[in-house]
Amino acid sequence: MNKPVAVDPADVRPYHHGDLRRALILAAERILEREGPQALSLRAVAREAGVSPAAPYHHFKDKSDLLNAIAEAGFEALGEAIKGAVAADTEAKMHTMGVAYVKFARENPALYRVMYDCSRAQDGMPDKTHGEGGGFHLVEQAMIRAGIDPSNQVDLKLWCISAWCSAHGVAEMVGFAQFKPMIDELGGEDRFIEELMSRVCHSPSSDL
Amino acid sequence: MNKPVAVDPADVRPYHHGDLRRALILAAERILEREGPQALSLRAVAREAGVSPAAPYHHFKDKSDLLNAIAEAGFEALGEAIKGAVAADTEAKMHTMGVAYVKFARENPALYRVMYDCSRAQDGMPDKTHGEGGGFHLVEQAMIRAGIDPSNQVDLKLWCISAWCSAHGVAEMVGFAQFKPMIDELGGEDRFIEELMSRVCHSPSSDL
DNA sequence: AAGTTAATCTTGACACCGTTCAAATAGCGG
DNA sequence: CCGCTATTTGAACGGTGTCAAGATTAACTT
Structure with missing residues (x-):
């Protein structure tokens, strides 16, 4: 069996799918810069983060x-x-x-x-x-x-x-x-x- | 057959359904005061004015x-x-x-x-x-x-x-x-x- | 006055949105 | 290995802006 390869801690996705919360915020900021505030939907953020539309709700109560x-x-x-x-x-x-x-x-x-x-x-x-x-x-x-x-x-x-x-x-x-x-x-x-x-x-x- | 009953000119809807444009603006202002800006959807305005959701598009290009x-x-x-x-x-x-x-x-x-x-x-x-x-x-x-x-x-x-x-x-x-x-x-x-x-x-x- | 035209409104549809919920999945402690 | 919990998904609901097609009605023409 492979022991887990030594990876750069920055690449590690410590959880299920990674450190979402942070990833979502970053994705949101990316959208914000790229397309402006009116394009910033929760679904778009989830999409940008490569995750399902409902996923954000486990890290944020609301939009x-x-x-x-x-x-x-x-x-x-x-x-x-x-x-x-x-x-x-x-x-x-x-x-x-x-x-x-x-x-x-x-x-x-x-x-x-x-x-x-x-x-x-x-x-x-x-x-x-x-x-x-x-x-x-x-x-x-x-x-x-x-x-x-x-x-x-x-x-x-x-x-x-x-x-x-x-x-x-x-x-x-x-x-x-x-x-x-x-x-x-x-x-x-x-x-x-x-x-x-x-x-x-x-x-x-x-x-x- | 009844001839049209004499009605108060204020009640008369001069056009098809009345002078919409104005009615829509008034309806919108009513909603704005009553429920705030986030409740101001085009559909809500149309509803408030008693008209179908697509009607406003004949008087306004857009929301x-x-x-x-x-x-x-x-x-x-x-x-x-x-x-x-x-x-x-x-x-x-x-x-x-x-x-x-x-x-x-x-x-x-x-x-x-x-x-x-x-x-x-x-x-x-x-x-x-x-x-x-x-x-x-x-x-x-x-x-x-x-x-x-x-x-x-x-x-x-x-x-x-x-x-x-x-x-x-x-x-x-x-x-x-x-x-x-x-x-x-x-x-x-x-x-x-x-x-x-x-x-x-x-x-x-x-x-x- | 009748028939045509143009404006107005409705119906129905499409894609997207925020949000919820049950089911599936993955990591963790025993 | 097993169960537990946190995480994620999939599907669904009601709401939104917008548009195309059809119905209705006012206005104009002759």
Whole structure:
């Protein structure tokens, strides 16, 4: 008899058919990138993972349960993107973080869609987003650096939320094709994002 | 034989089955308010209008075509809401308009959802929104009143877009249940909206 | 006024979706 | 080796968007 051949642990399918849960999430992300959010059906994910339509139900309660897993990973990636931008900017300004946020959304539009569709269906963004390494936490620190008094917790949180809202709004709308003329006039979407972000981060007068 | 009985003209179904197109839109809006956006299927709309599942296809190319009609009406109503708020505020500040915007979104969550789902699938918001009486036009005027130089068209538009983005972001996120503790601490969602809006309209320092 | 045309609506079908459930299968502990 | 449990399948149900073909009715033409 052959003893089990020594295989790369990455190739091992430890269970029945492998580590589905993970495989399903990966398959879903693949579909998301390739065909967009409206093509992301449970059956399509199962198909992509090479498994029957009912199989996912042993790893996810629901379709929305799968979506939530994807969304959570998305928010984590978003946090990483922001962190990366902060690390590259010695001043670690809100503006920098905002631009990183919007660019992440633009580079992963389908994922970003799932992230906020889930947030709306759930109670909001995943808890981890507000935790130690999460994106929201980074915003808090930047706000404090920008001069917001951290002893007034409510005020600080309000500033963070309002900033996050603005970034989200920009992220959802930069893609509107109706802005294309303006984008061309400015010389590219990156410039457009910069211009919007600097206005969001700094109002021209106090009586707006 | 009976001649047709004299009927109230309101009961008359002038066409085959009545003025469908309009009836379908109304039925859809009814479903939207009653059961939310995920219950809005073409078949359900047809059912609500008392008509066969295929009937809508003679008035709308698609399901999305119906949705677009609803979205367009929604953006018009949003413009009216903003206009109303401006009329009631002698100073006609951006802050006032922003609050009106967000409150409209919160009072018509399902409609608001359809509005932006369509905008994303289309090229953006309906053209009428930017026209003479549209909501975007009102923002432009308010921006000019707030001191933005109207001779720099690009700059003016950028200010308007950034403001609209912020309002949209707030509108989408105030509903997150995870903010409930903070809302309670502030004494209600209205107050929460005010606080966010004033921060969005007025940054604390220029180096945010 | 009658007959033709064109618009409107229905019926029935197709493919796909989310979800469930009983049966089959495979790995695991004894 | 046997049974146990987790995993997967297959088939089914009700629902969806969409389309083609036929029936019905309004409108137009002469």
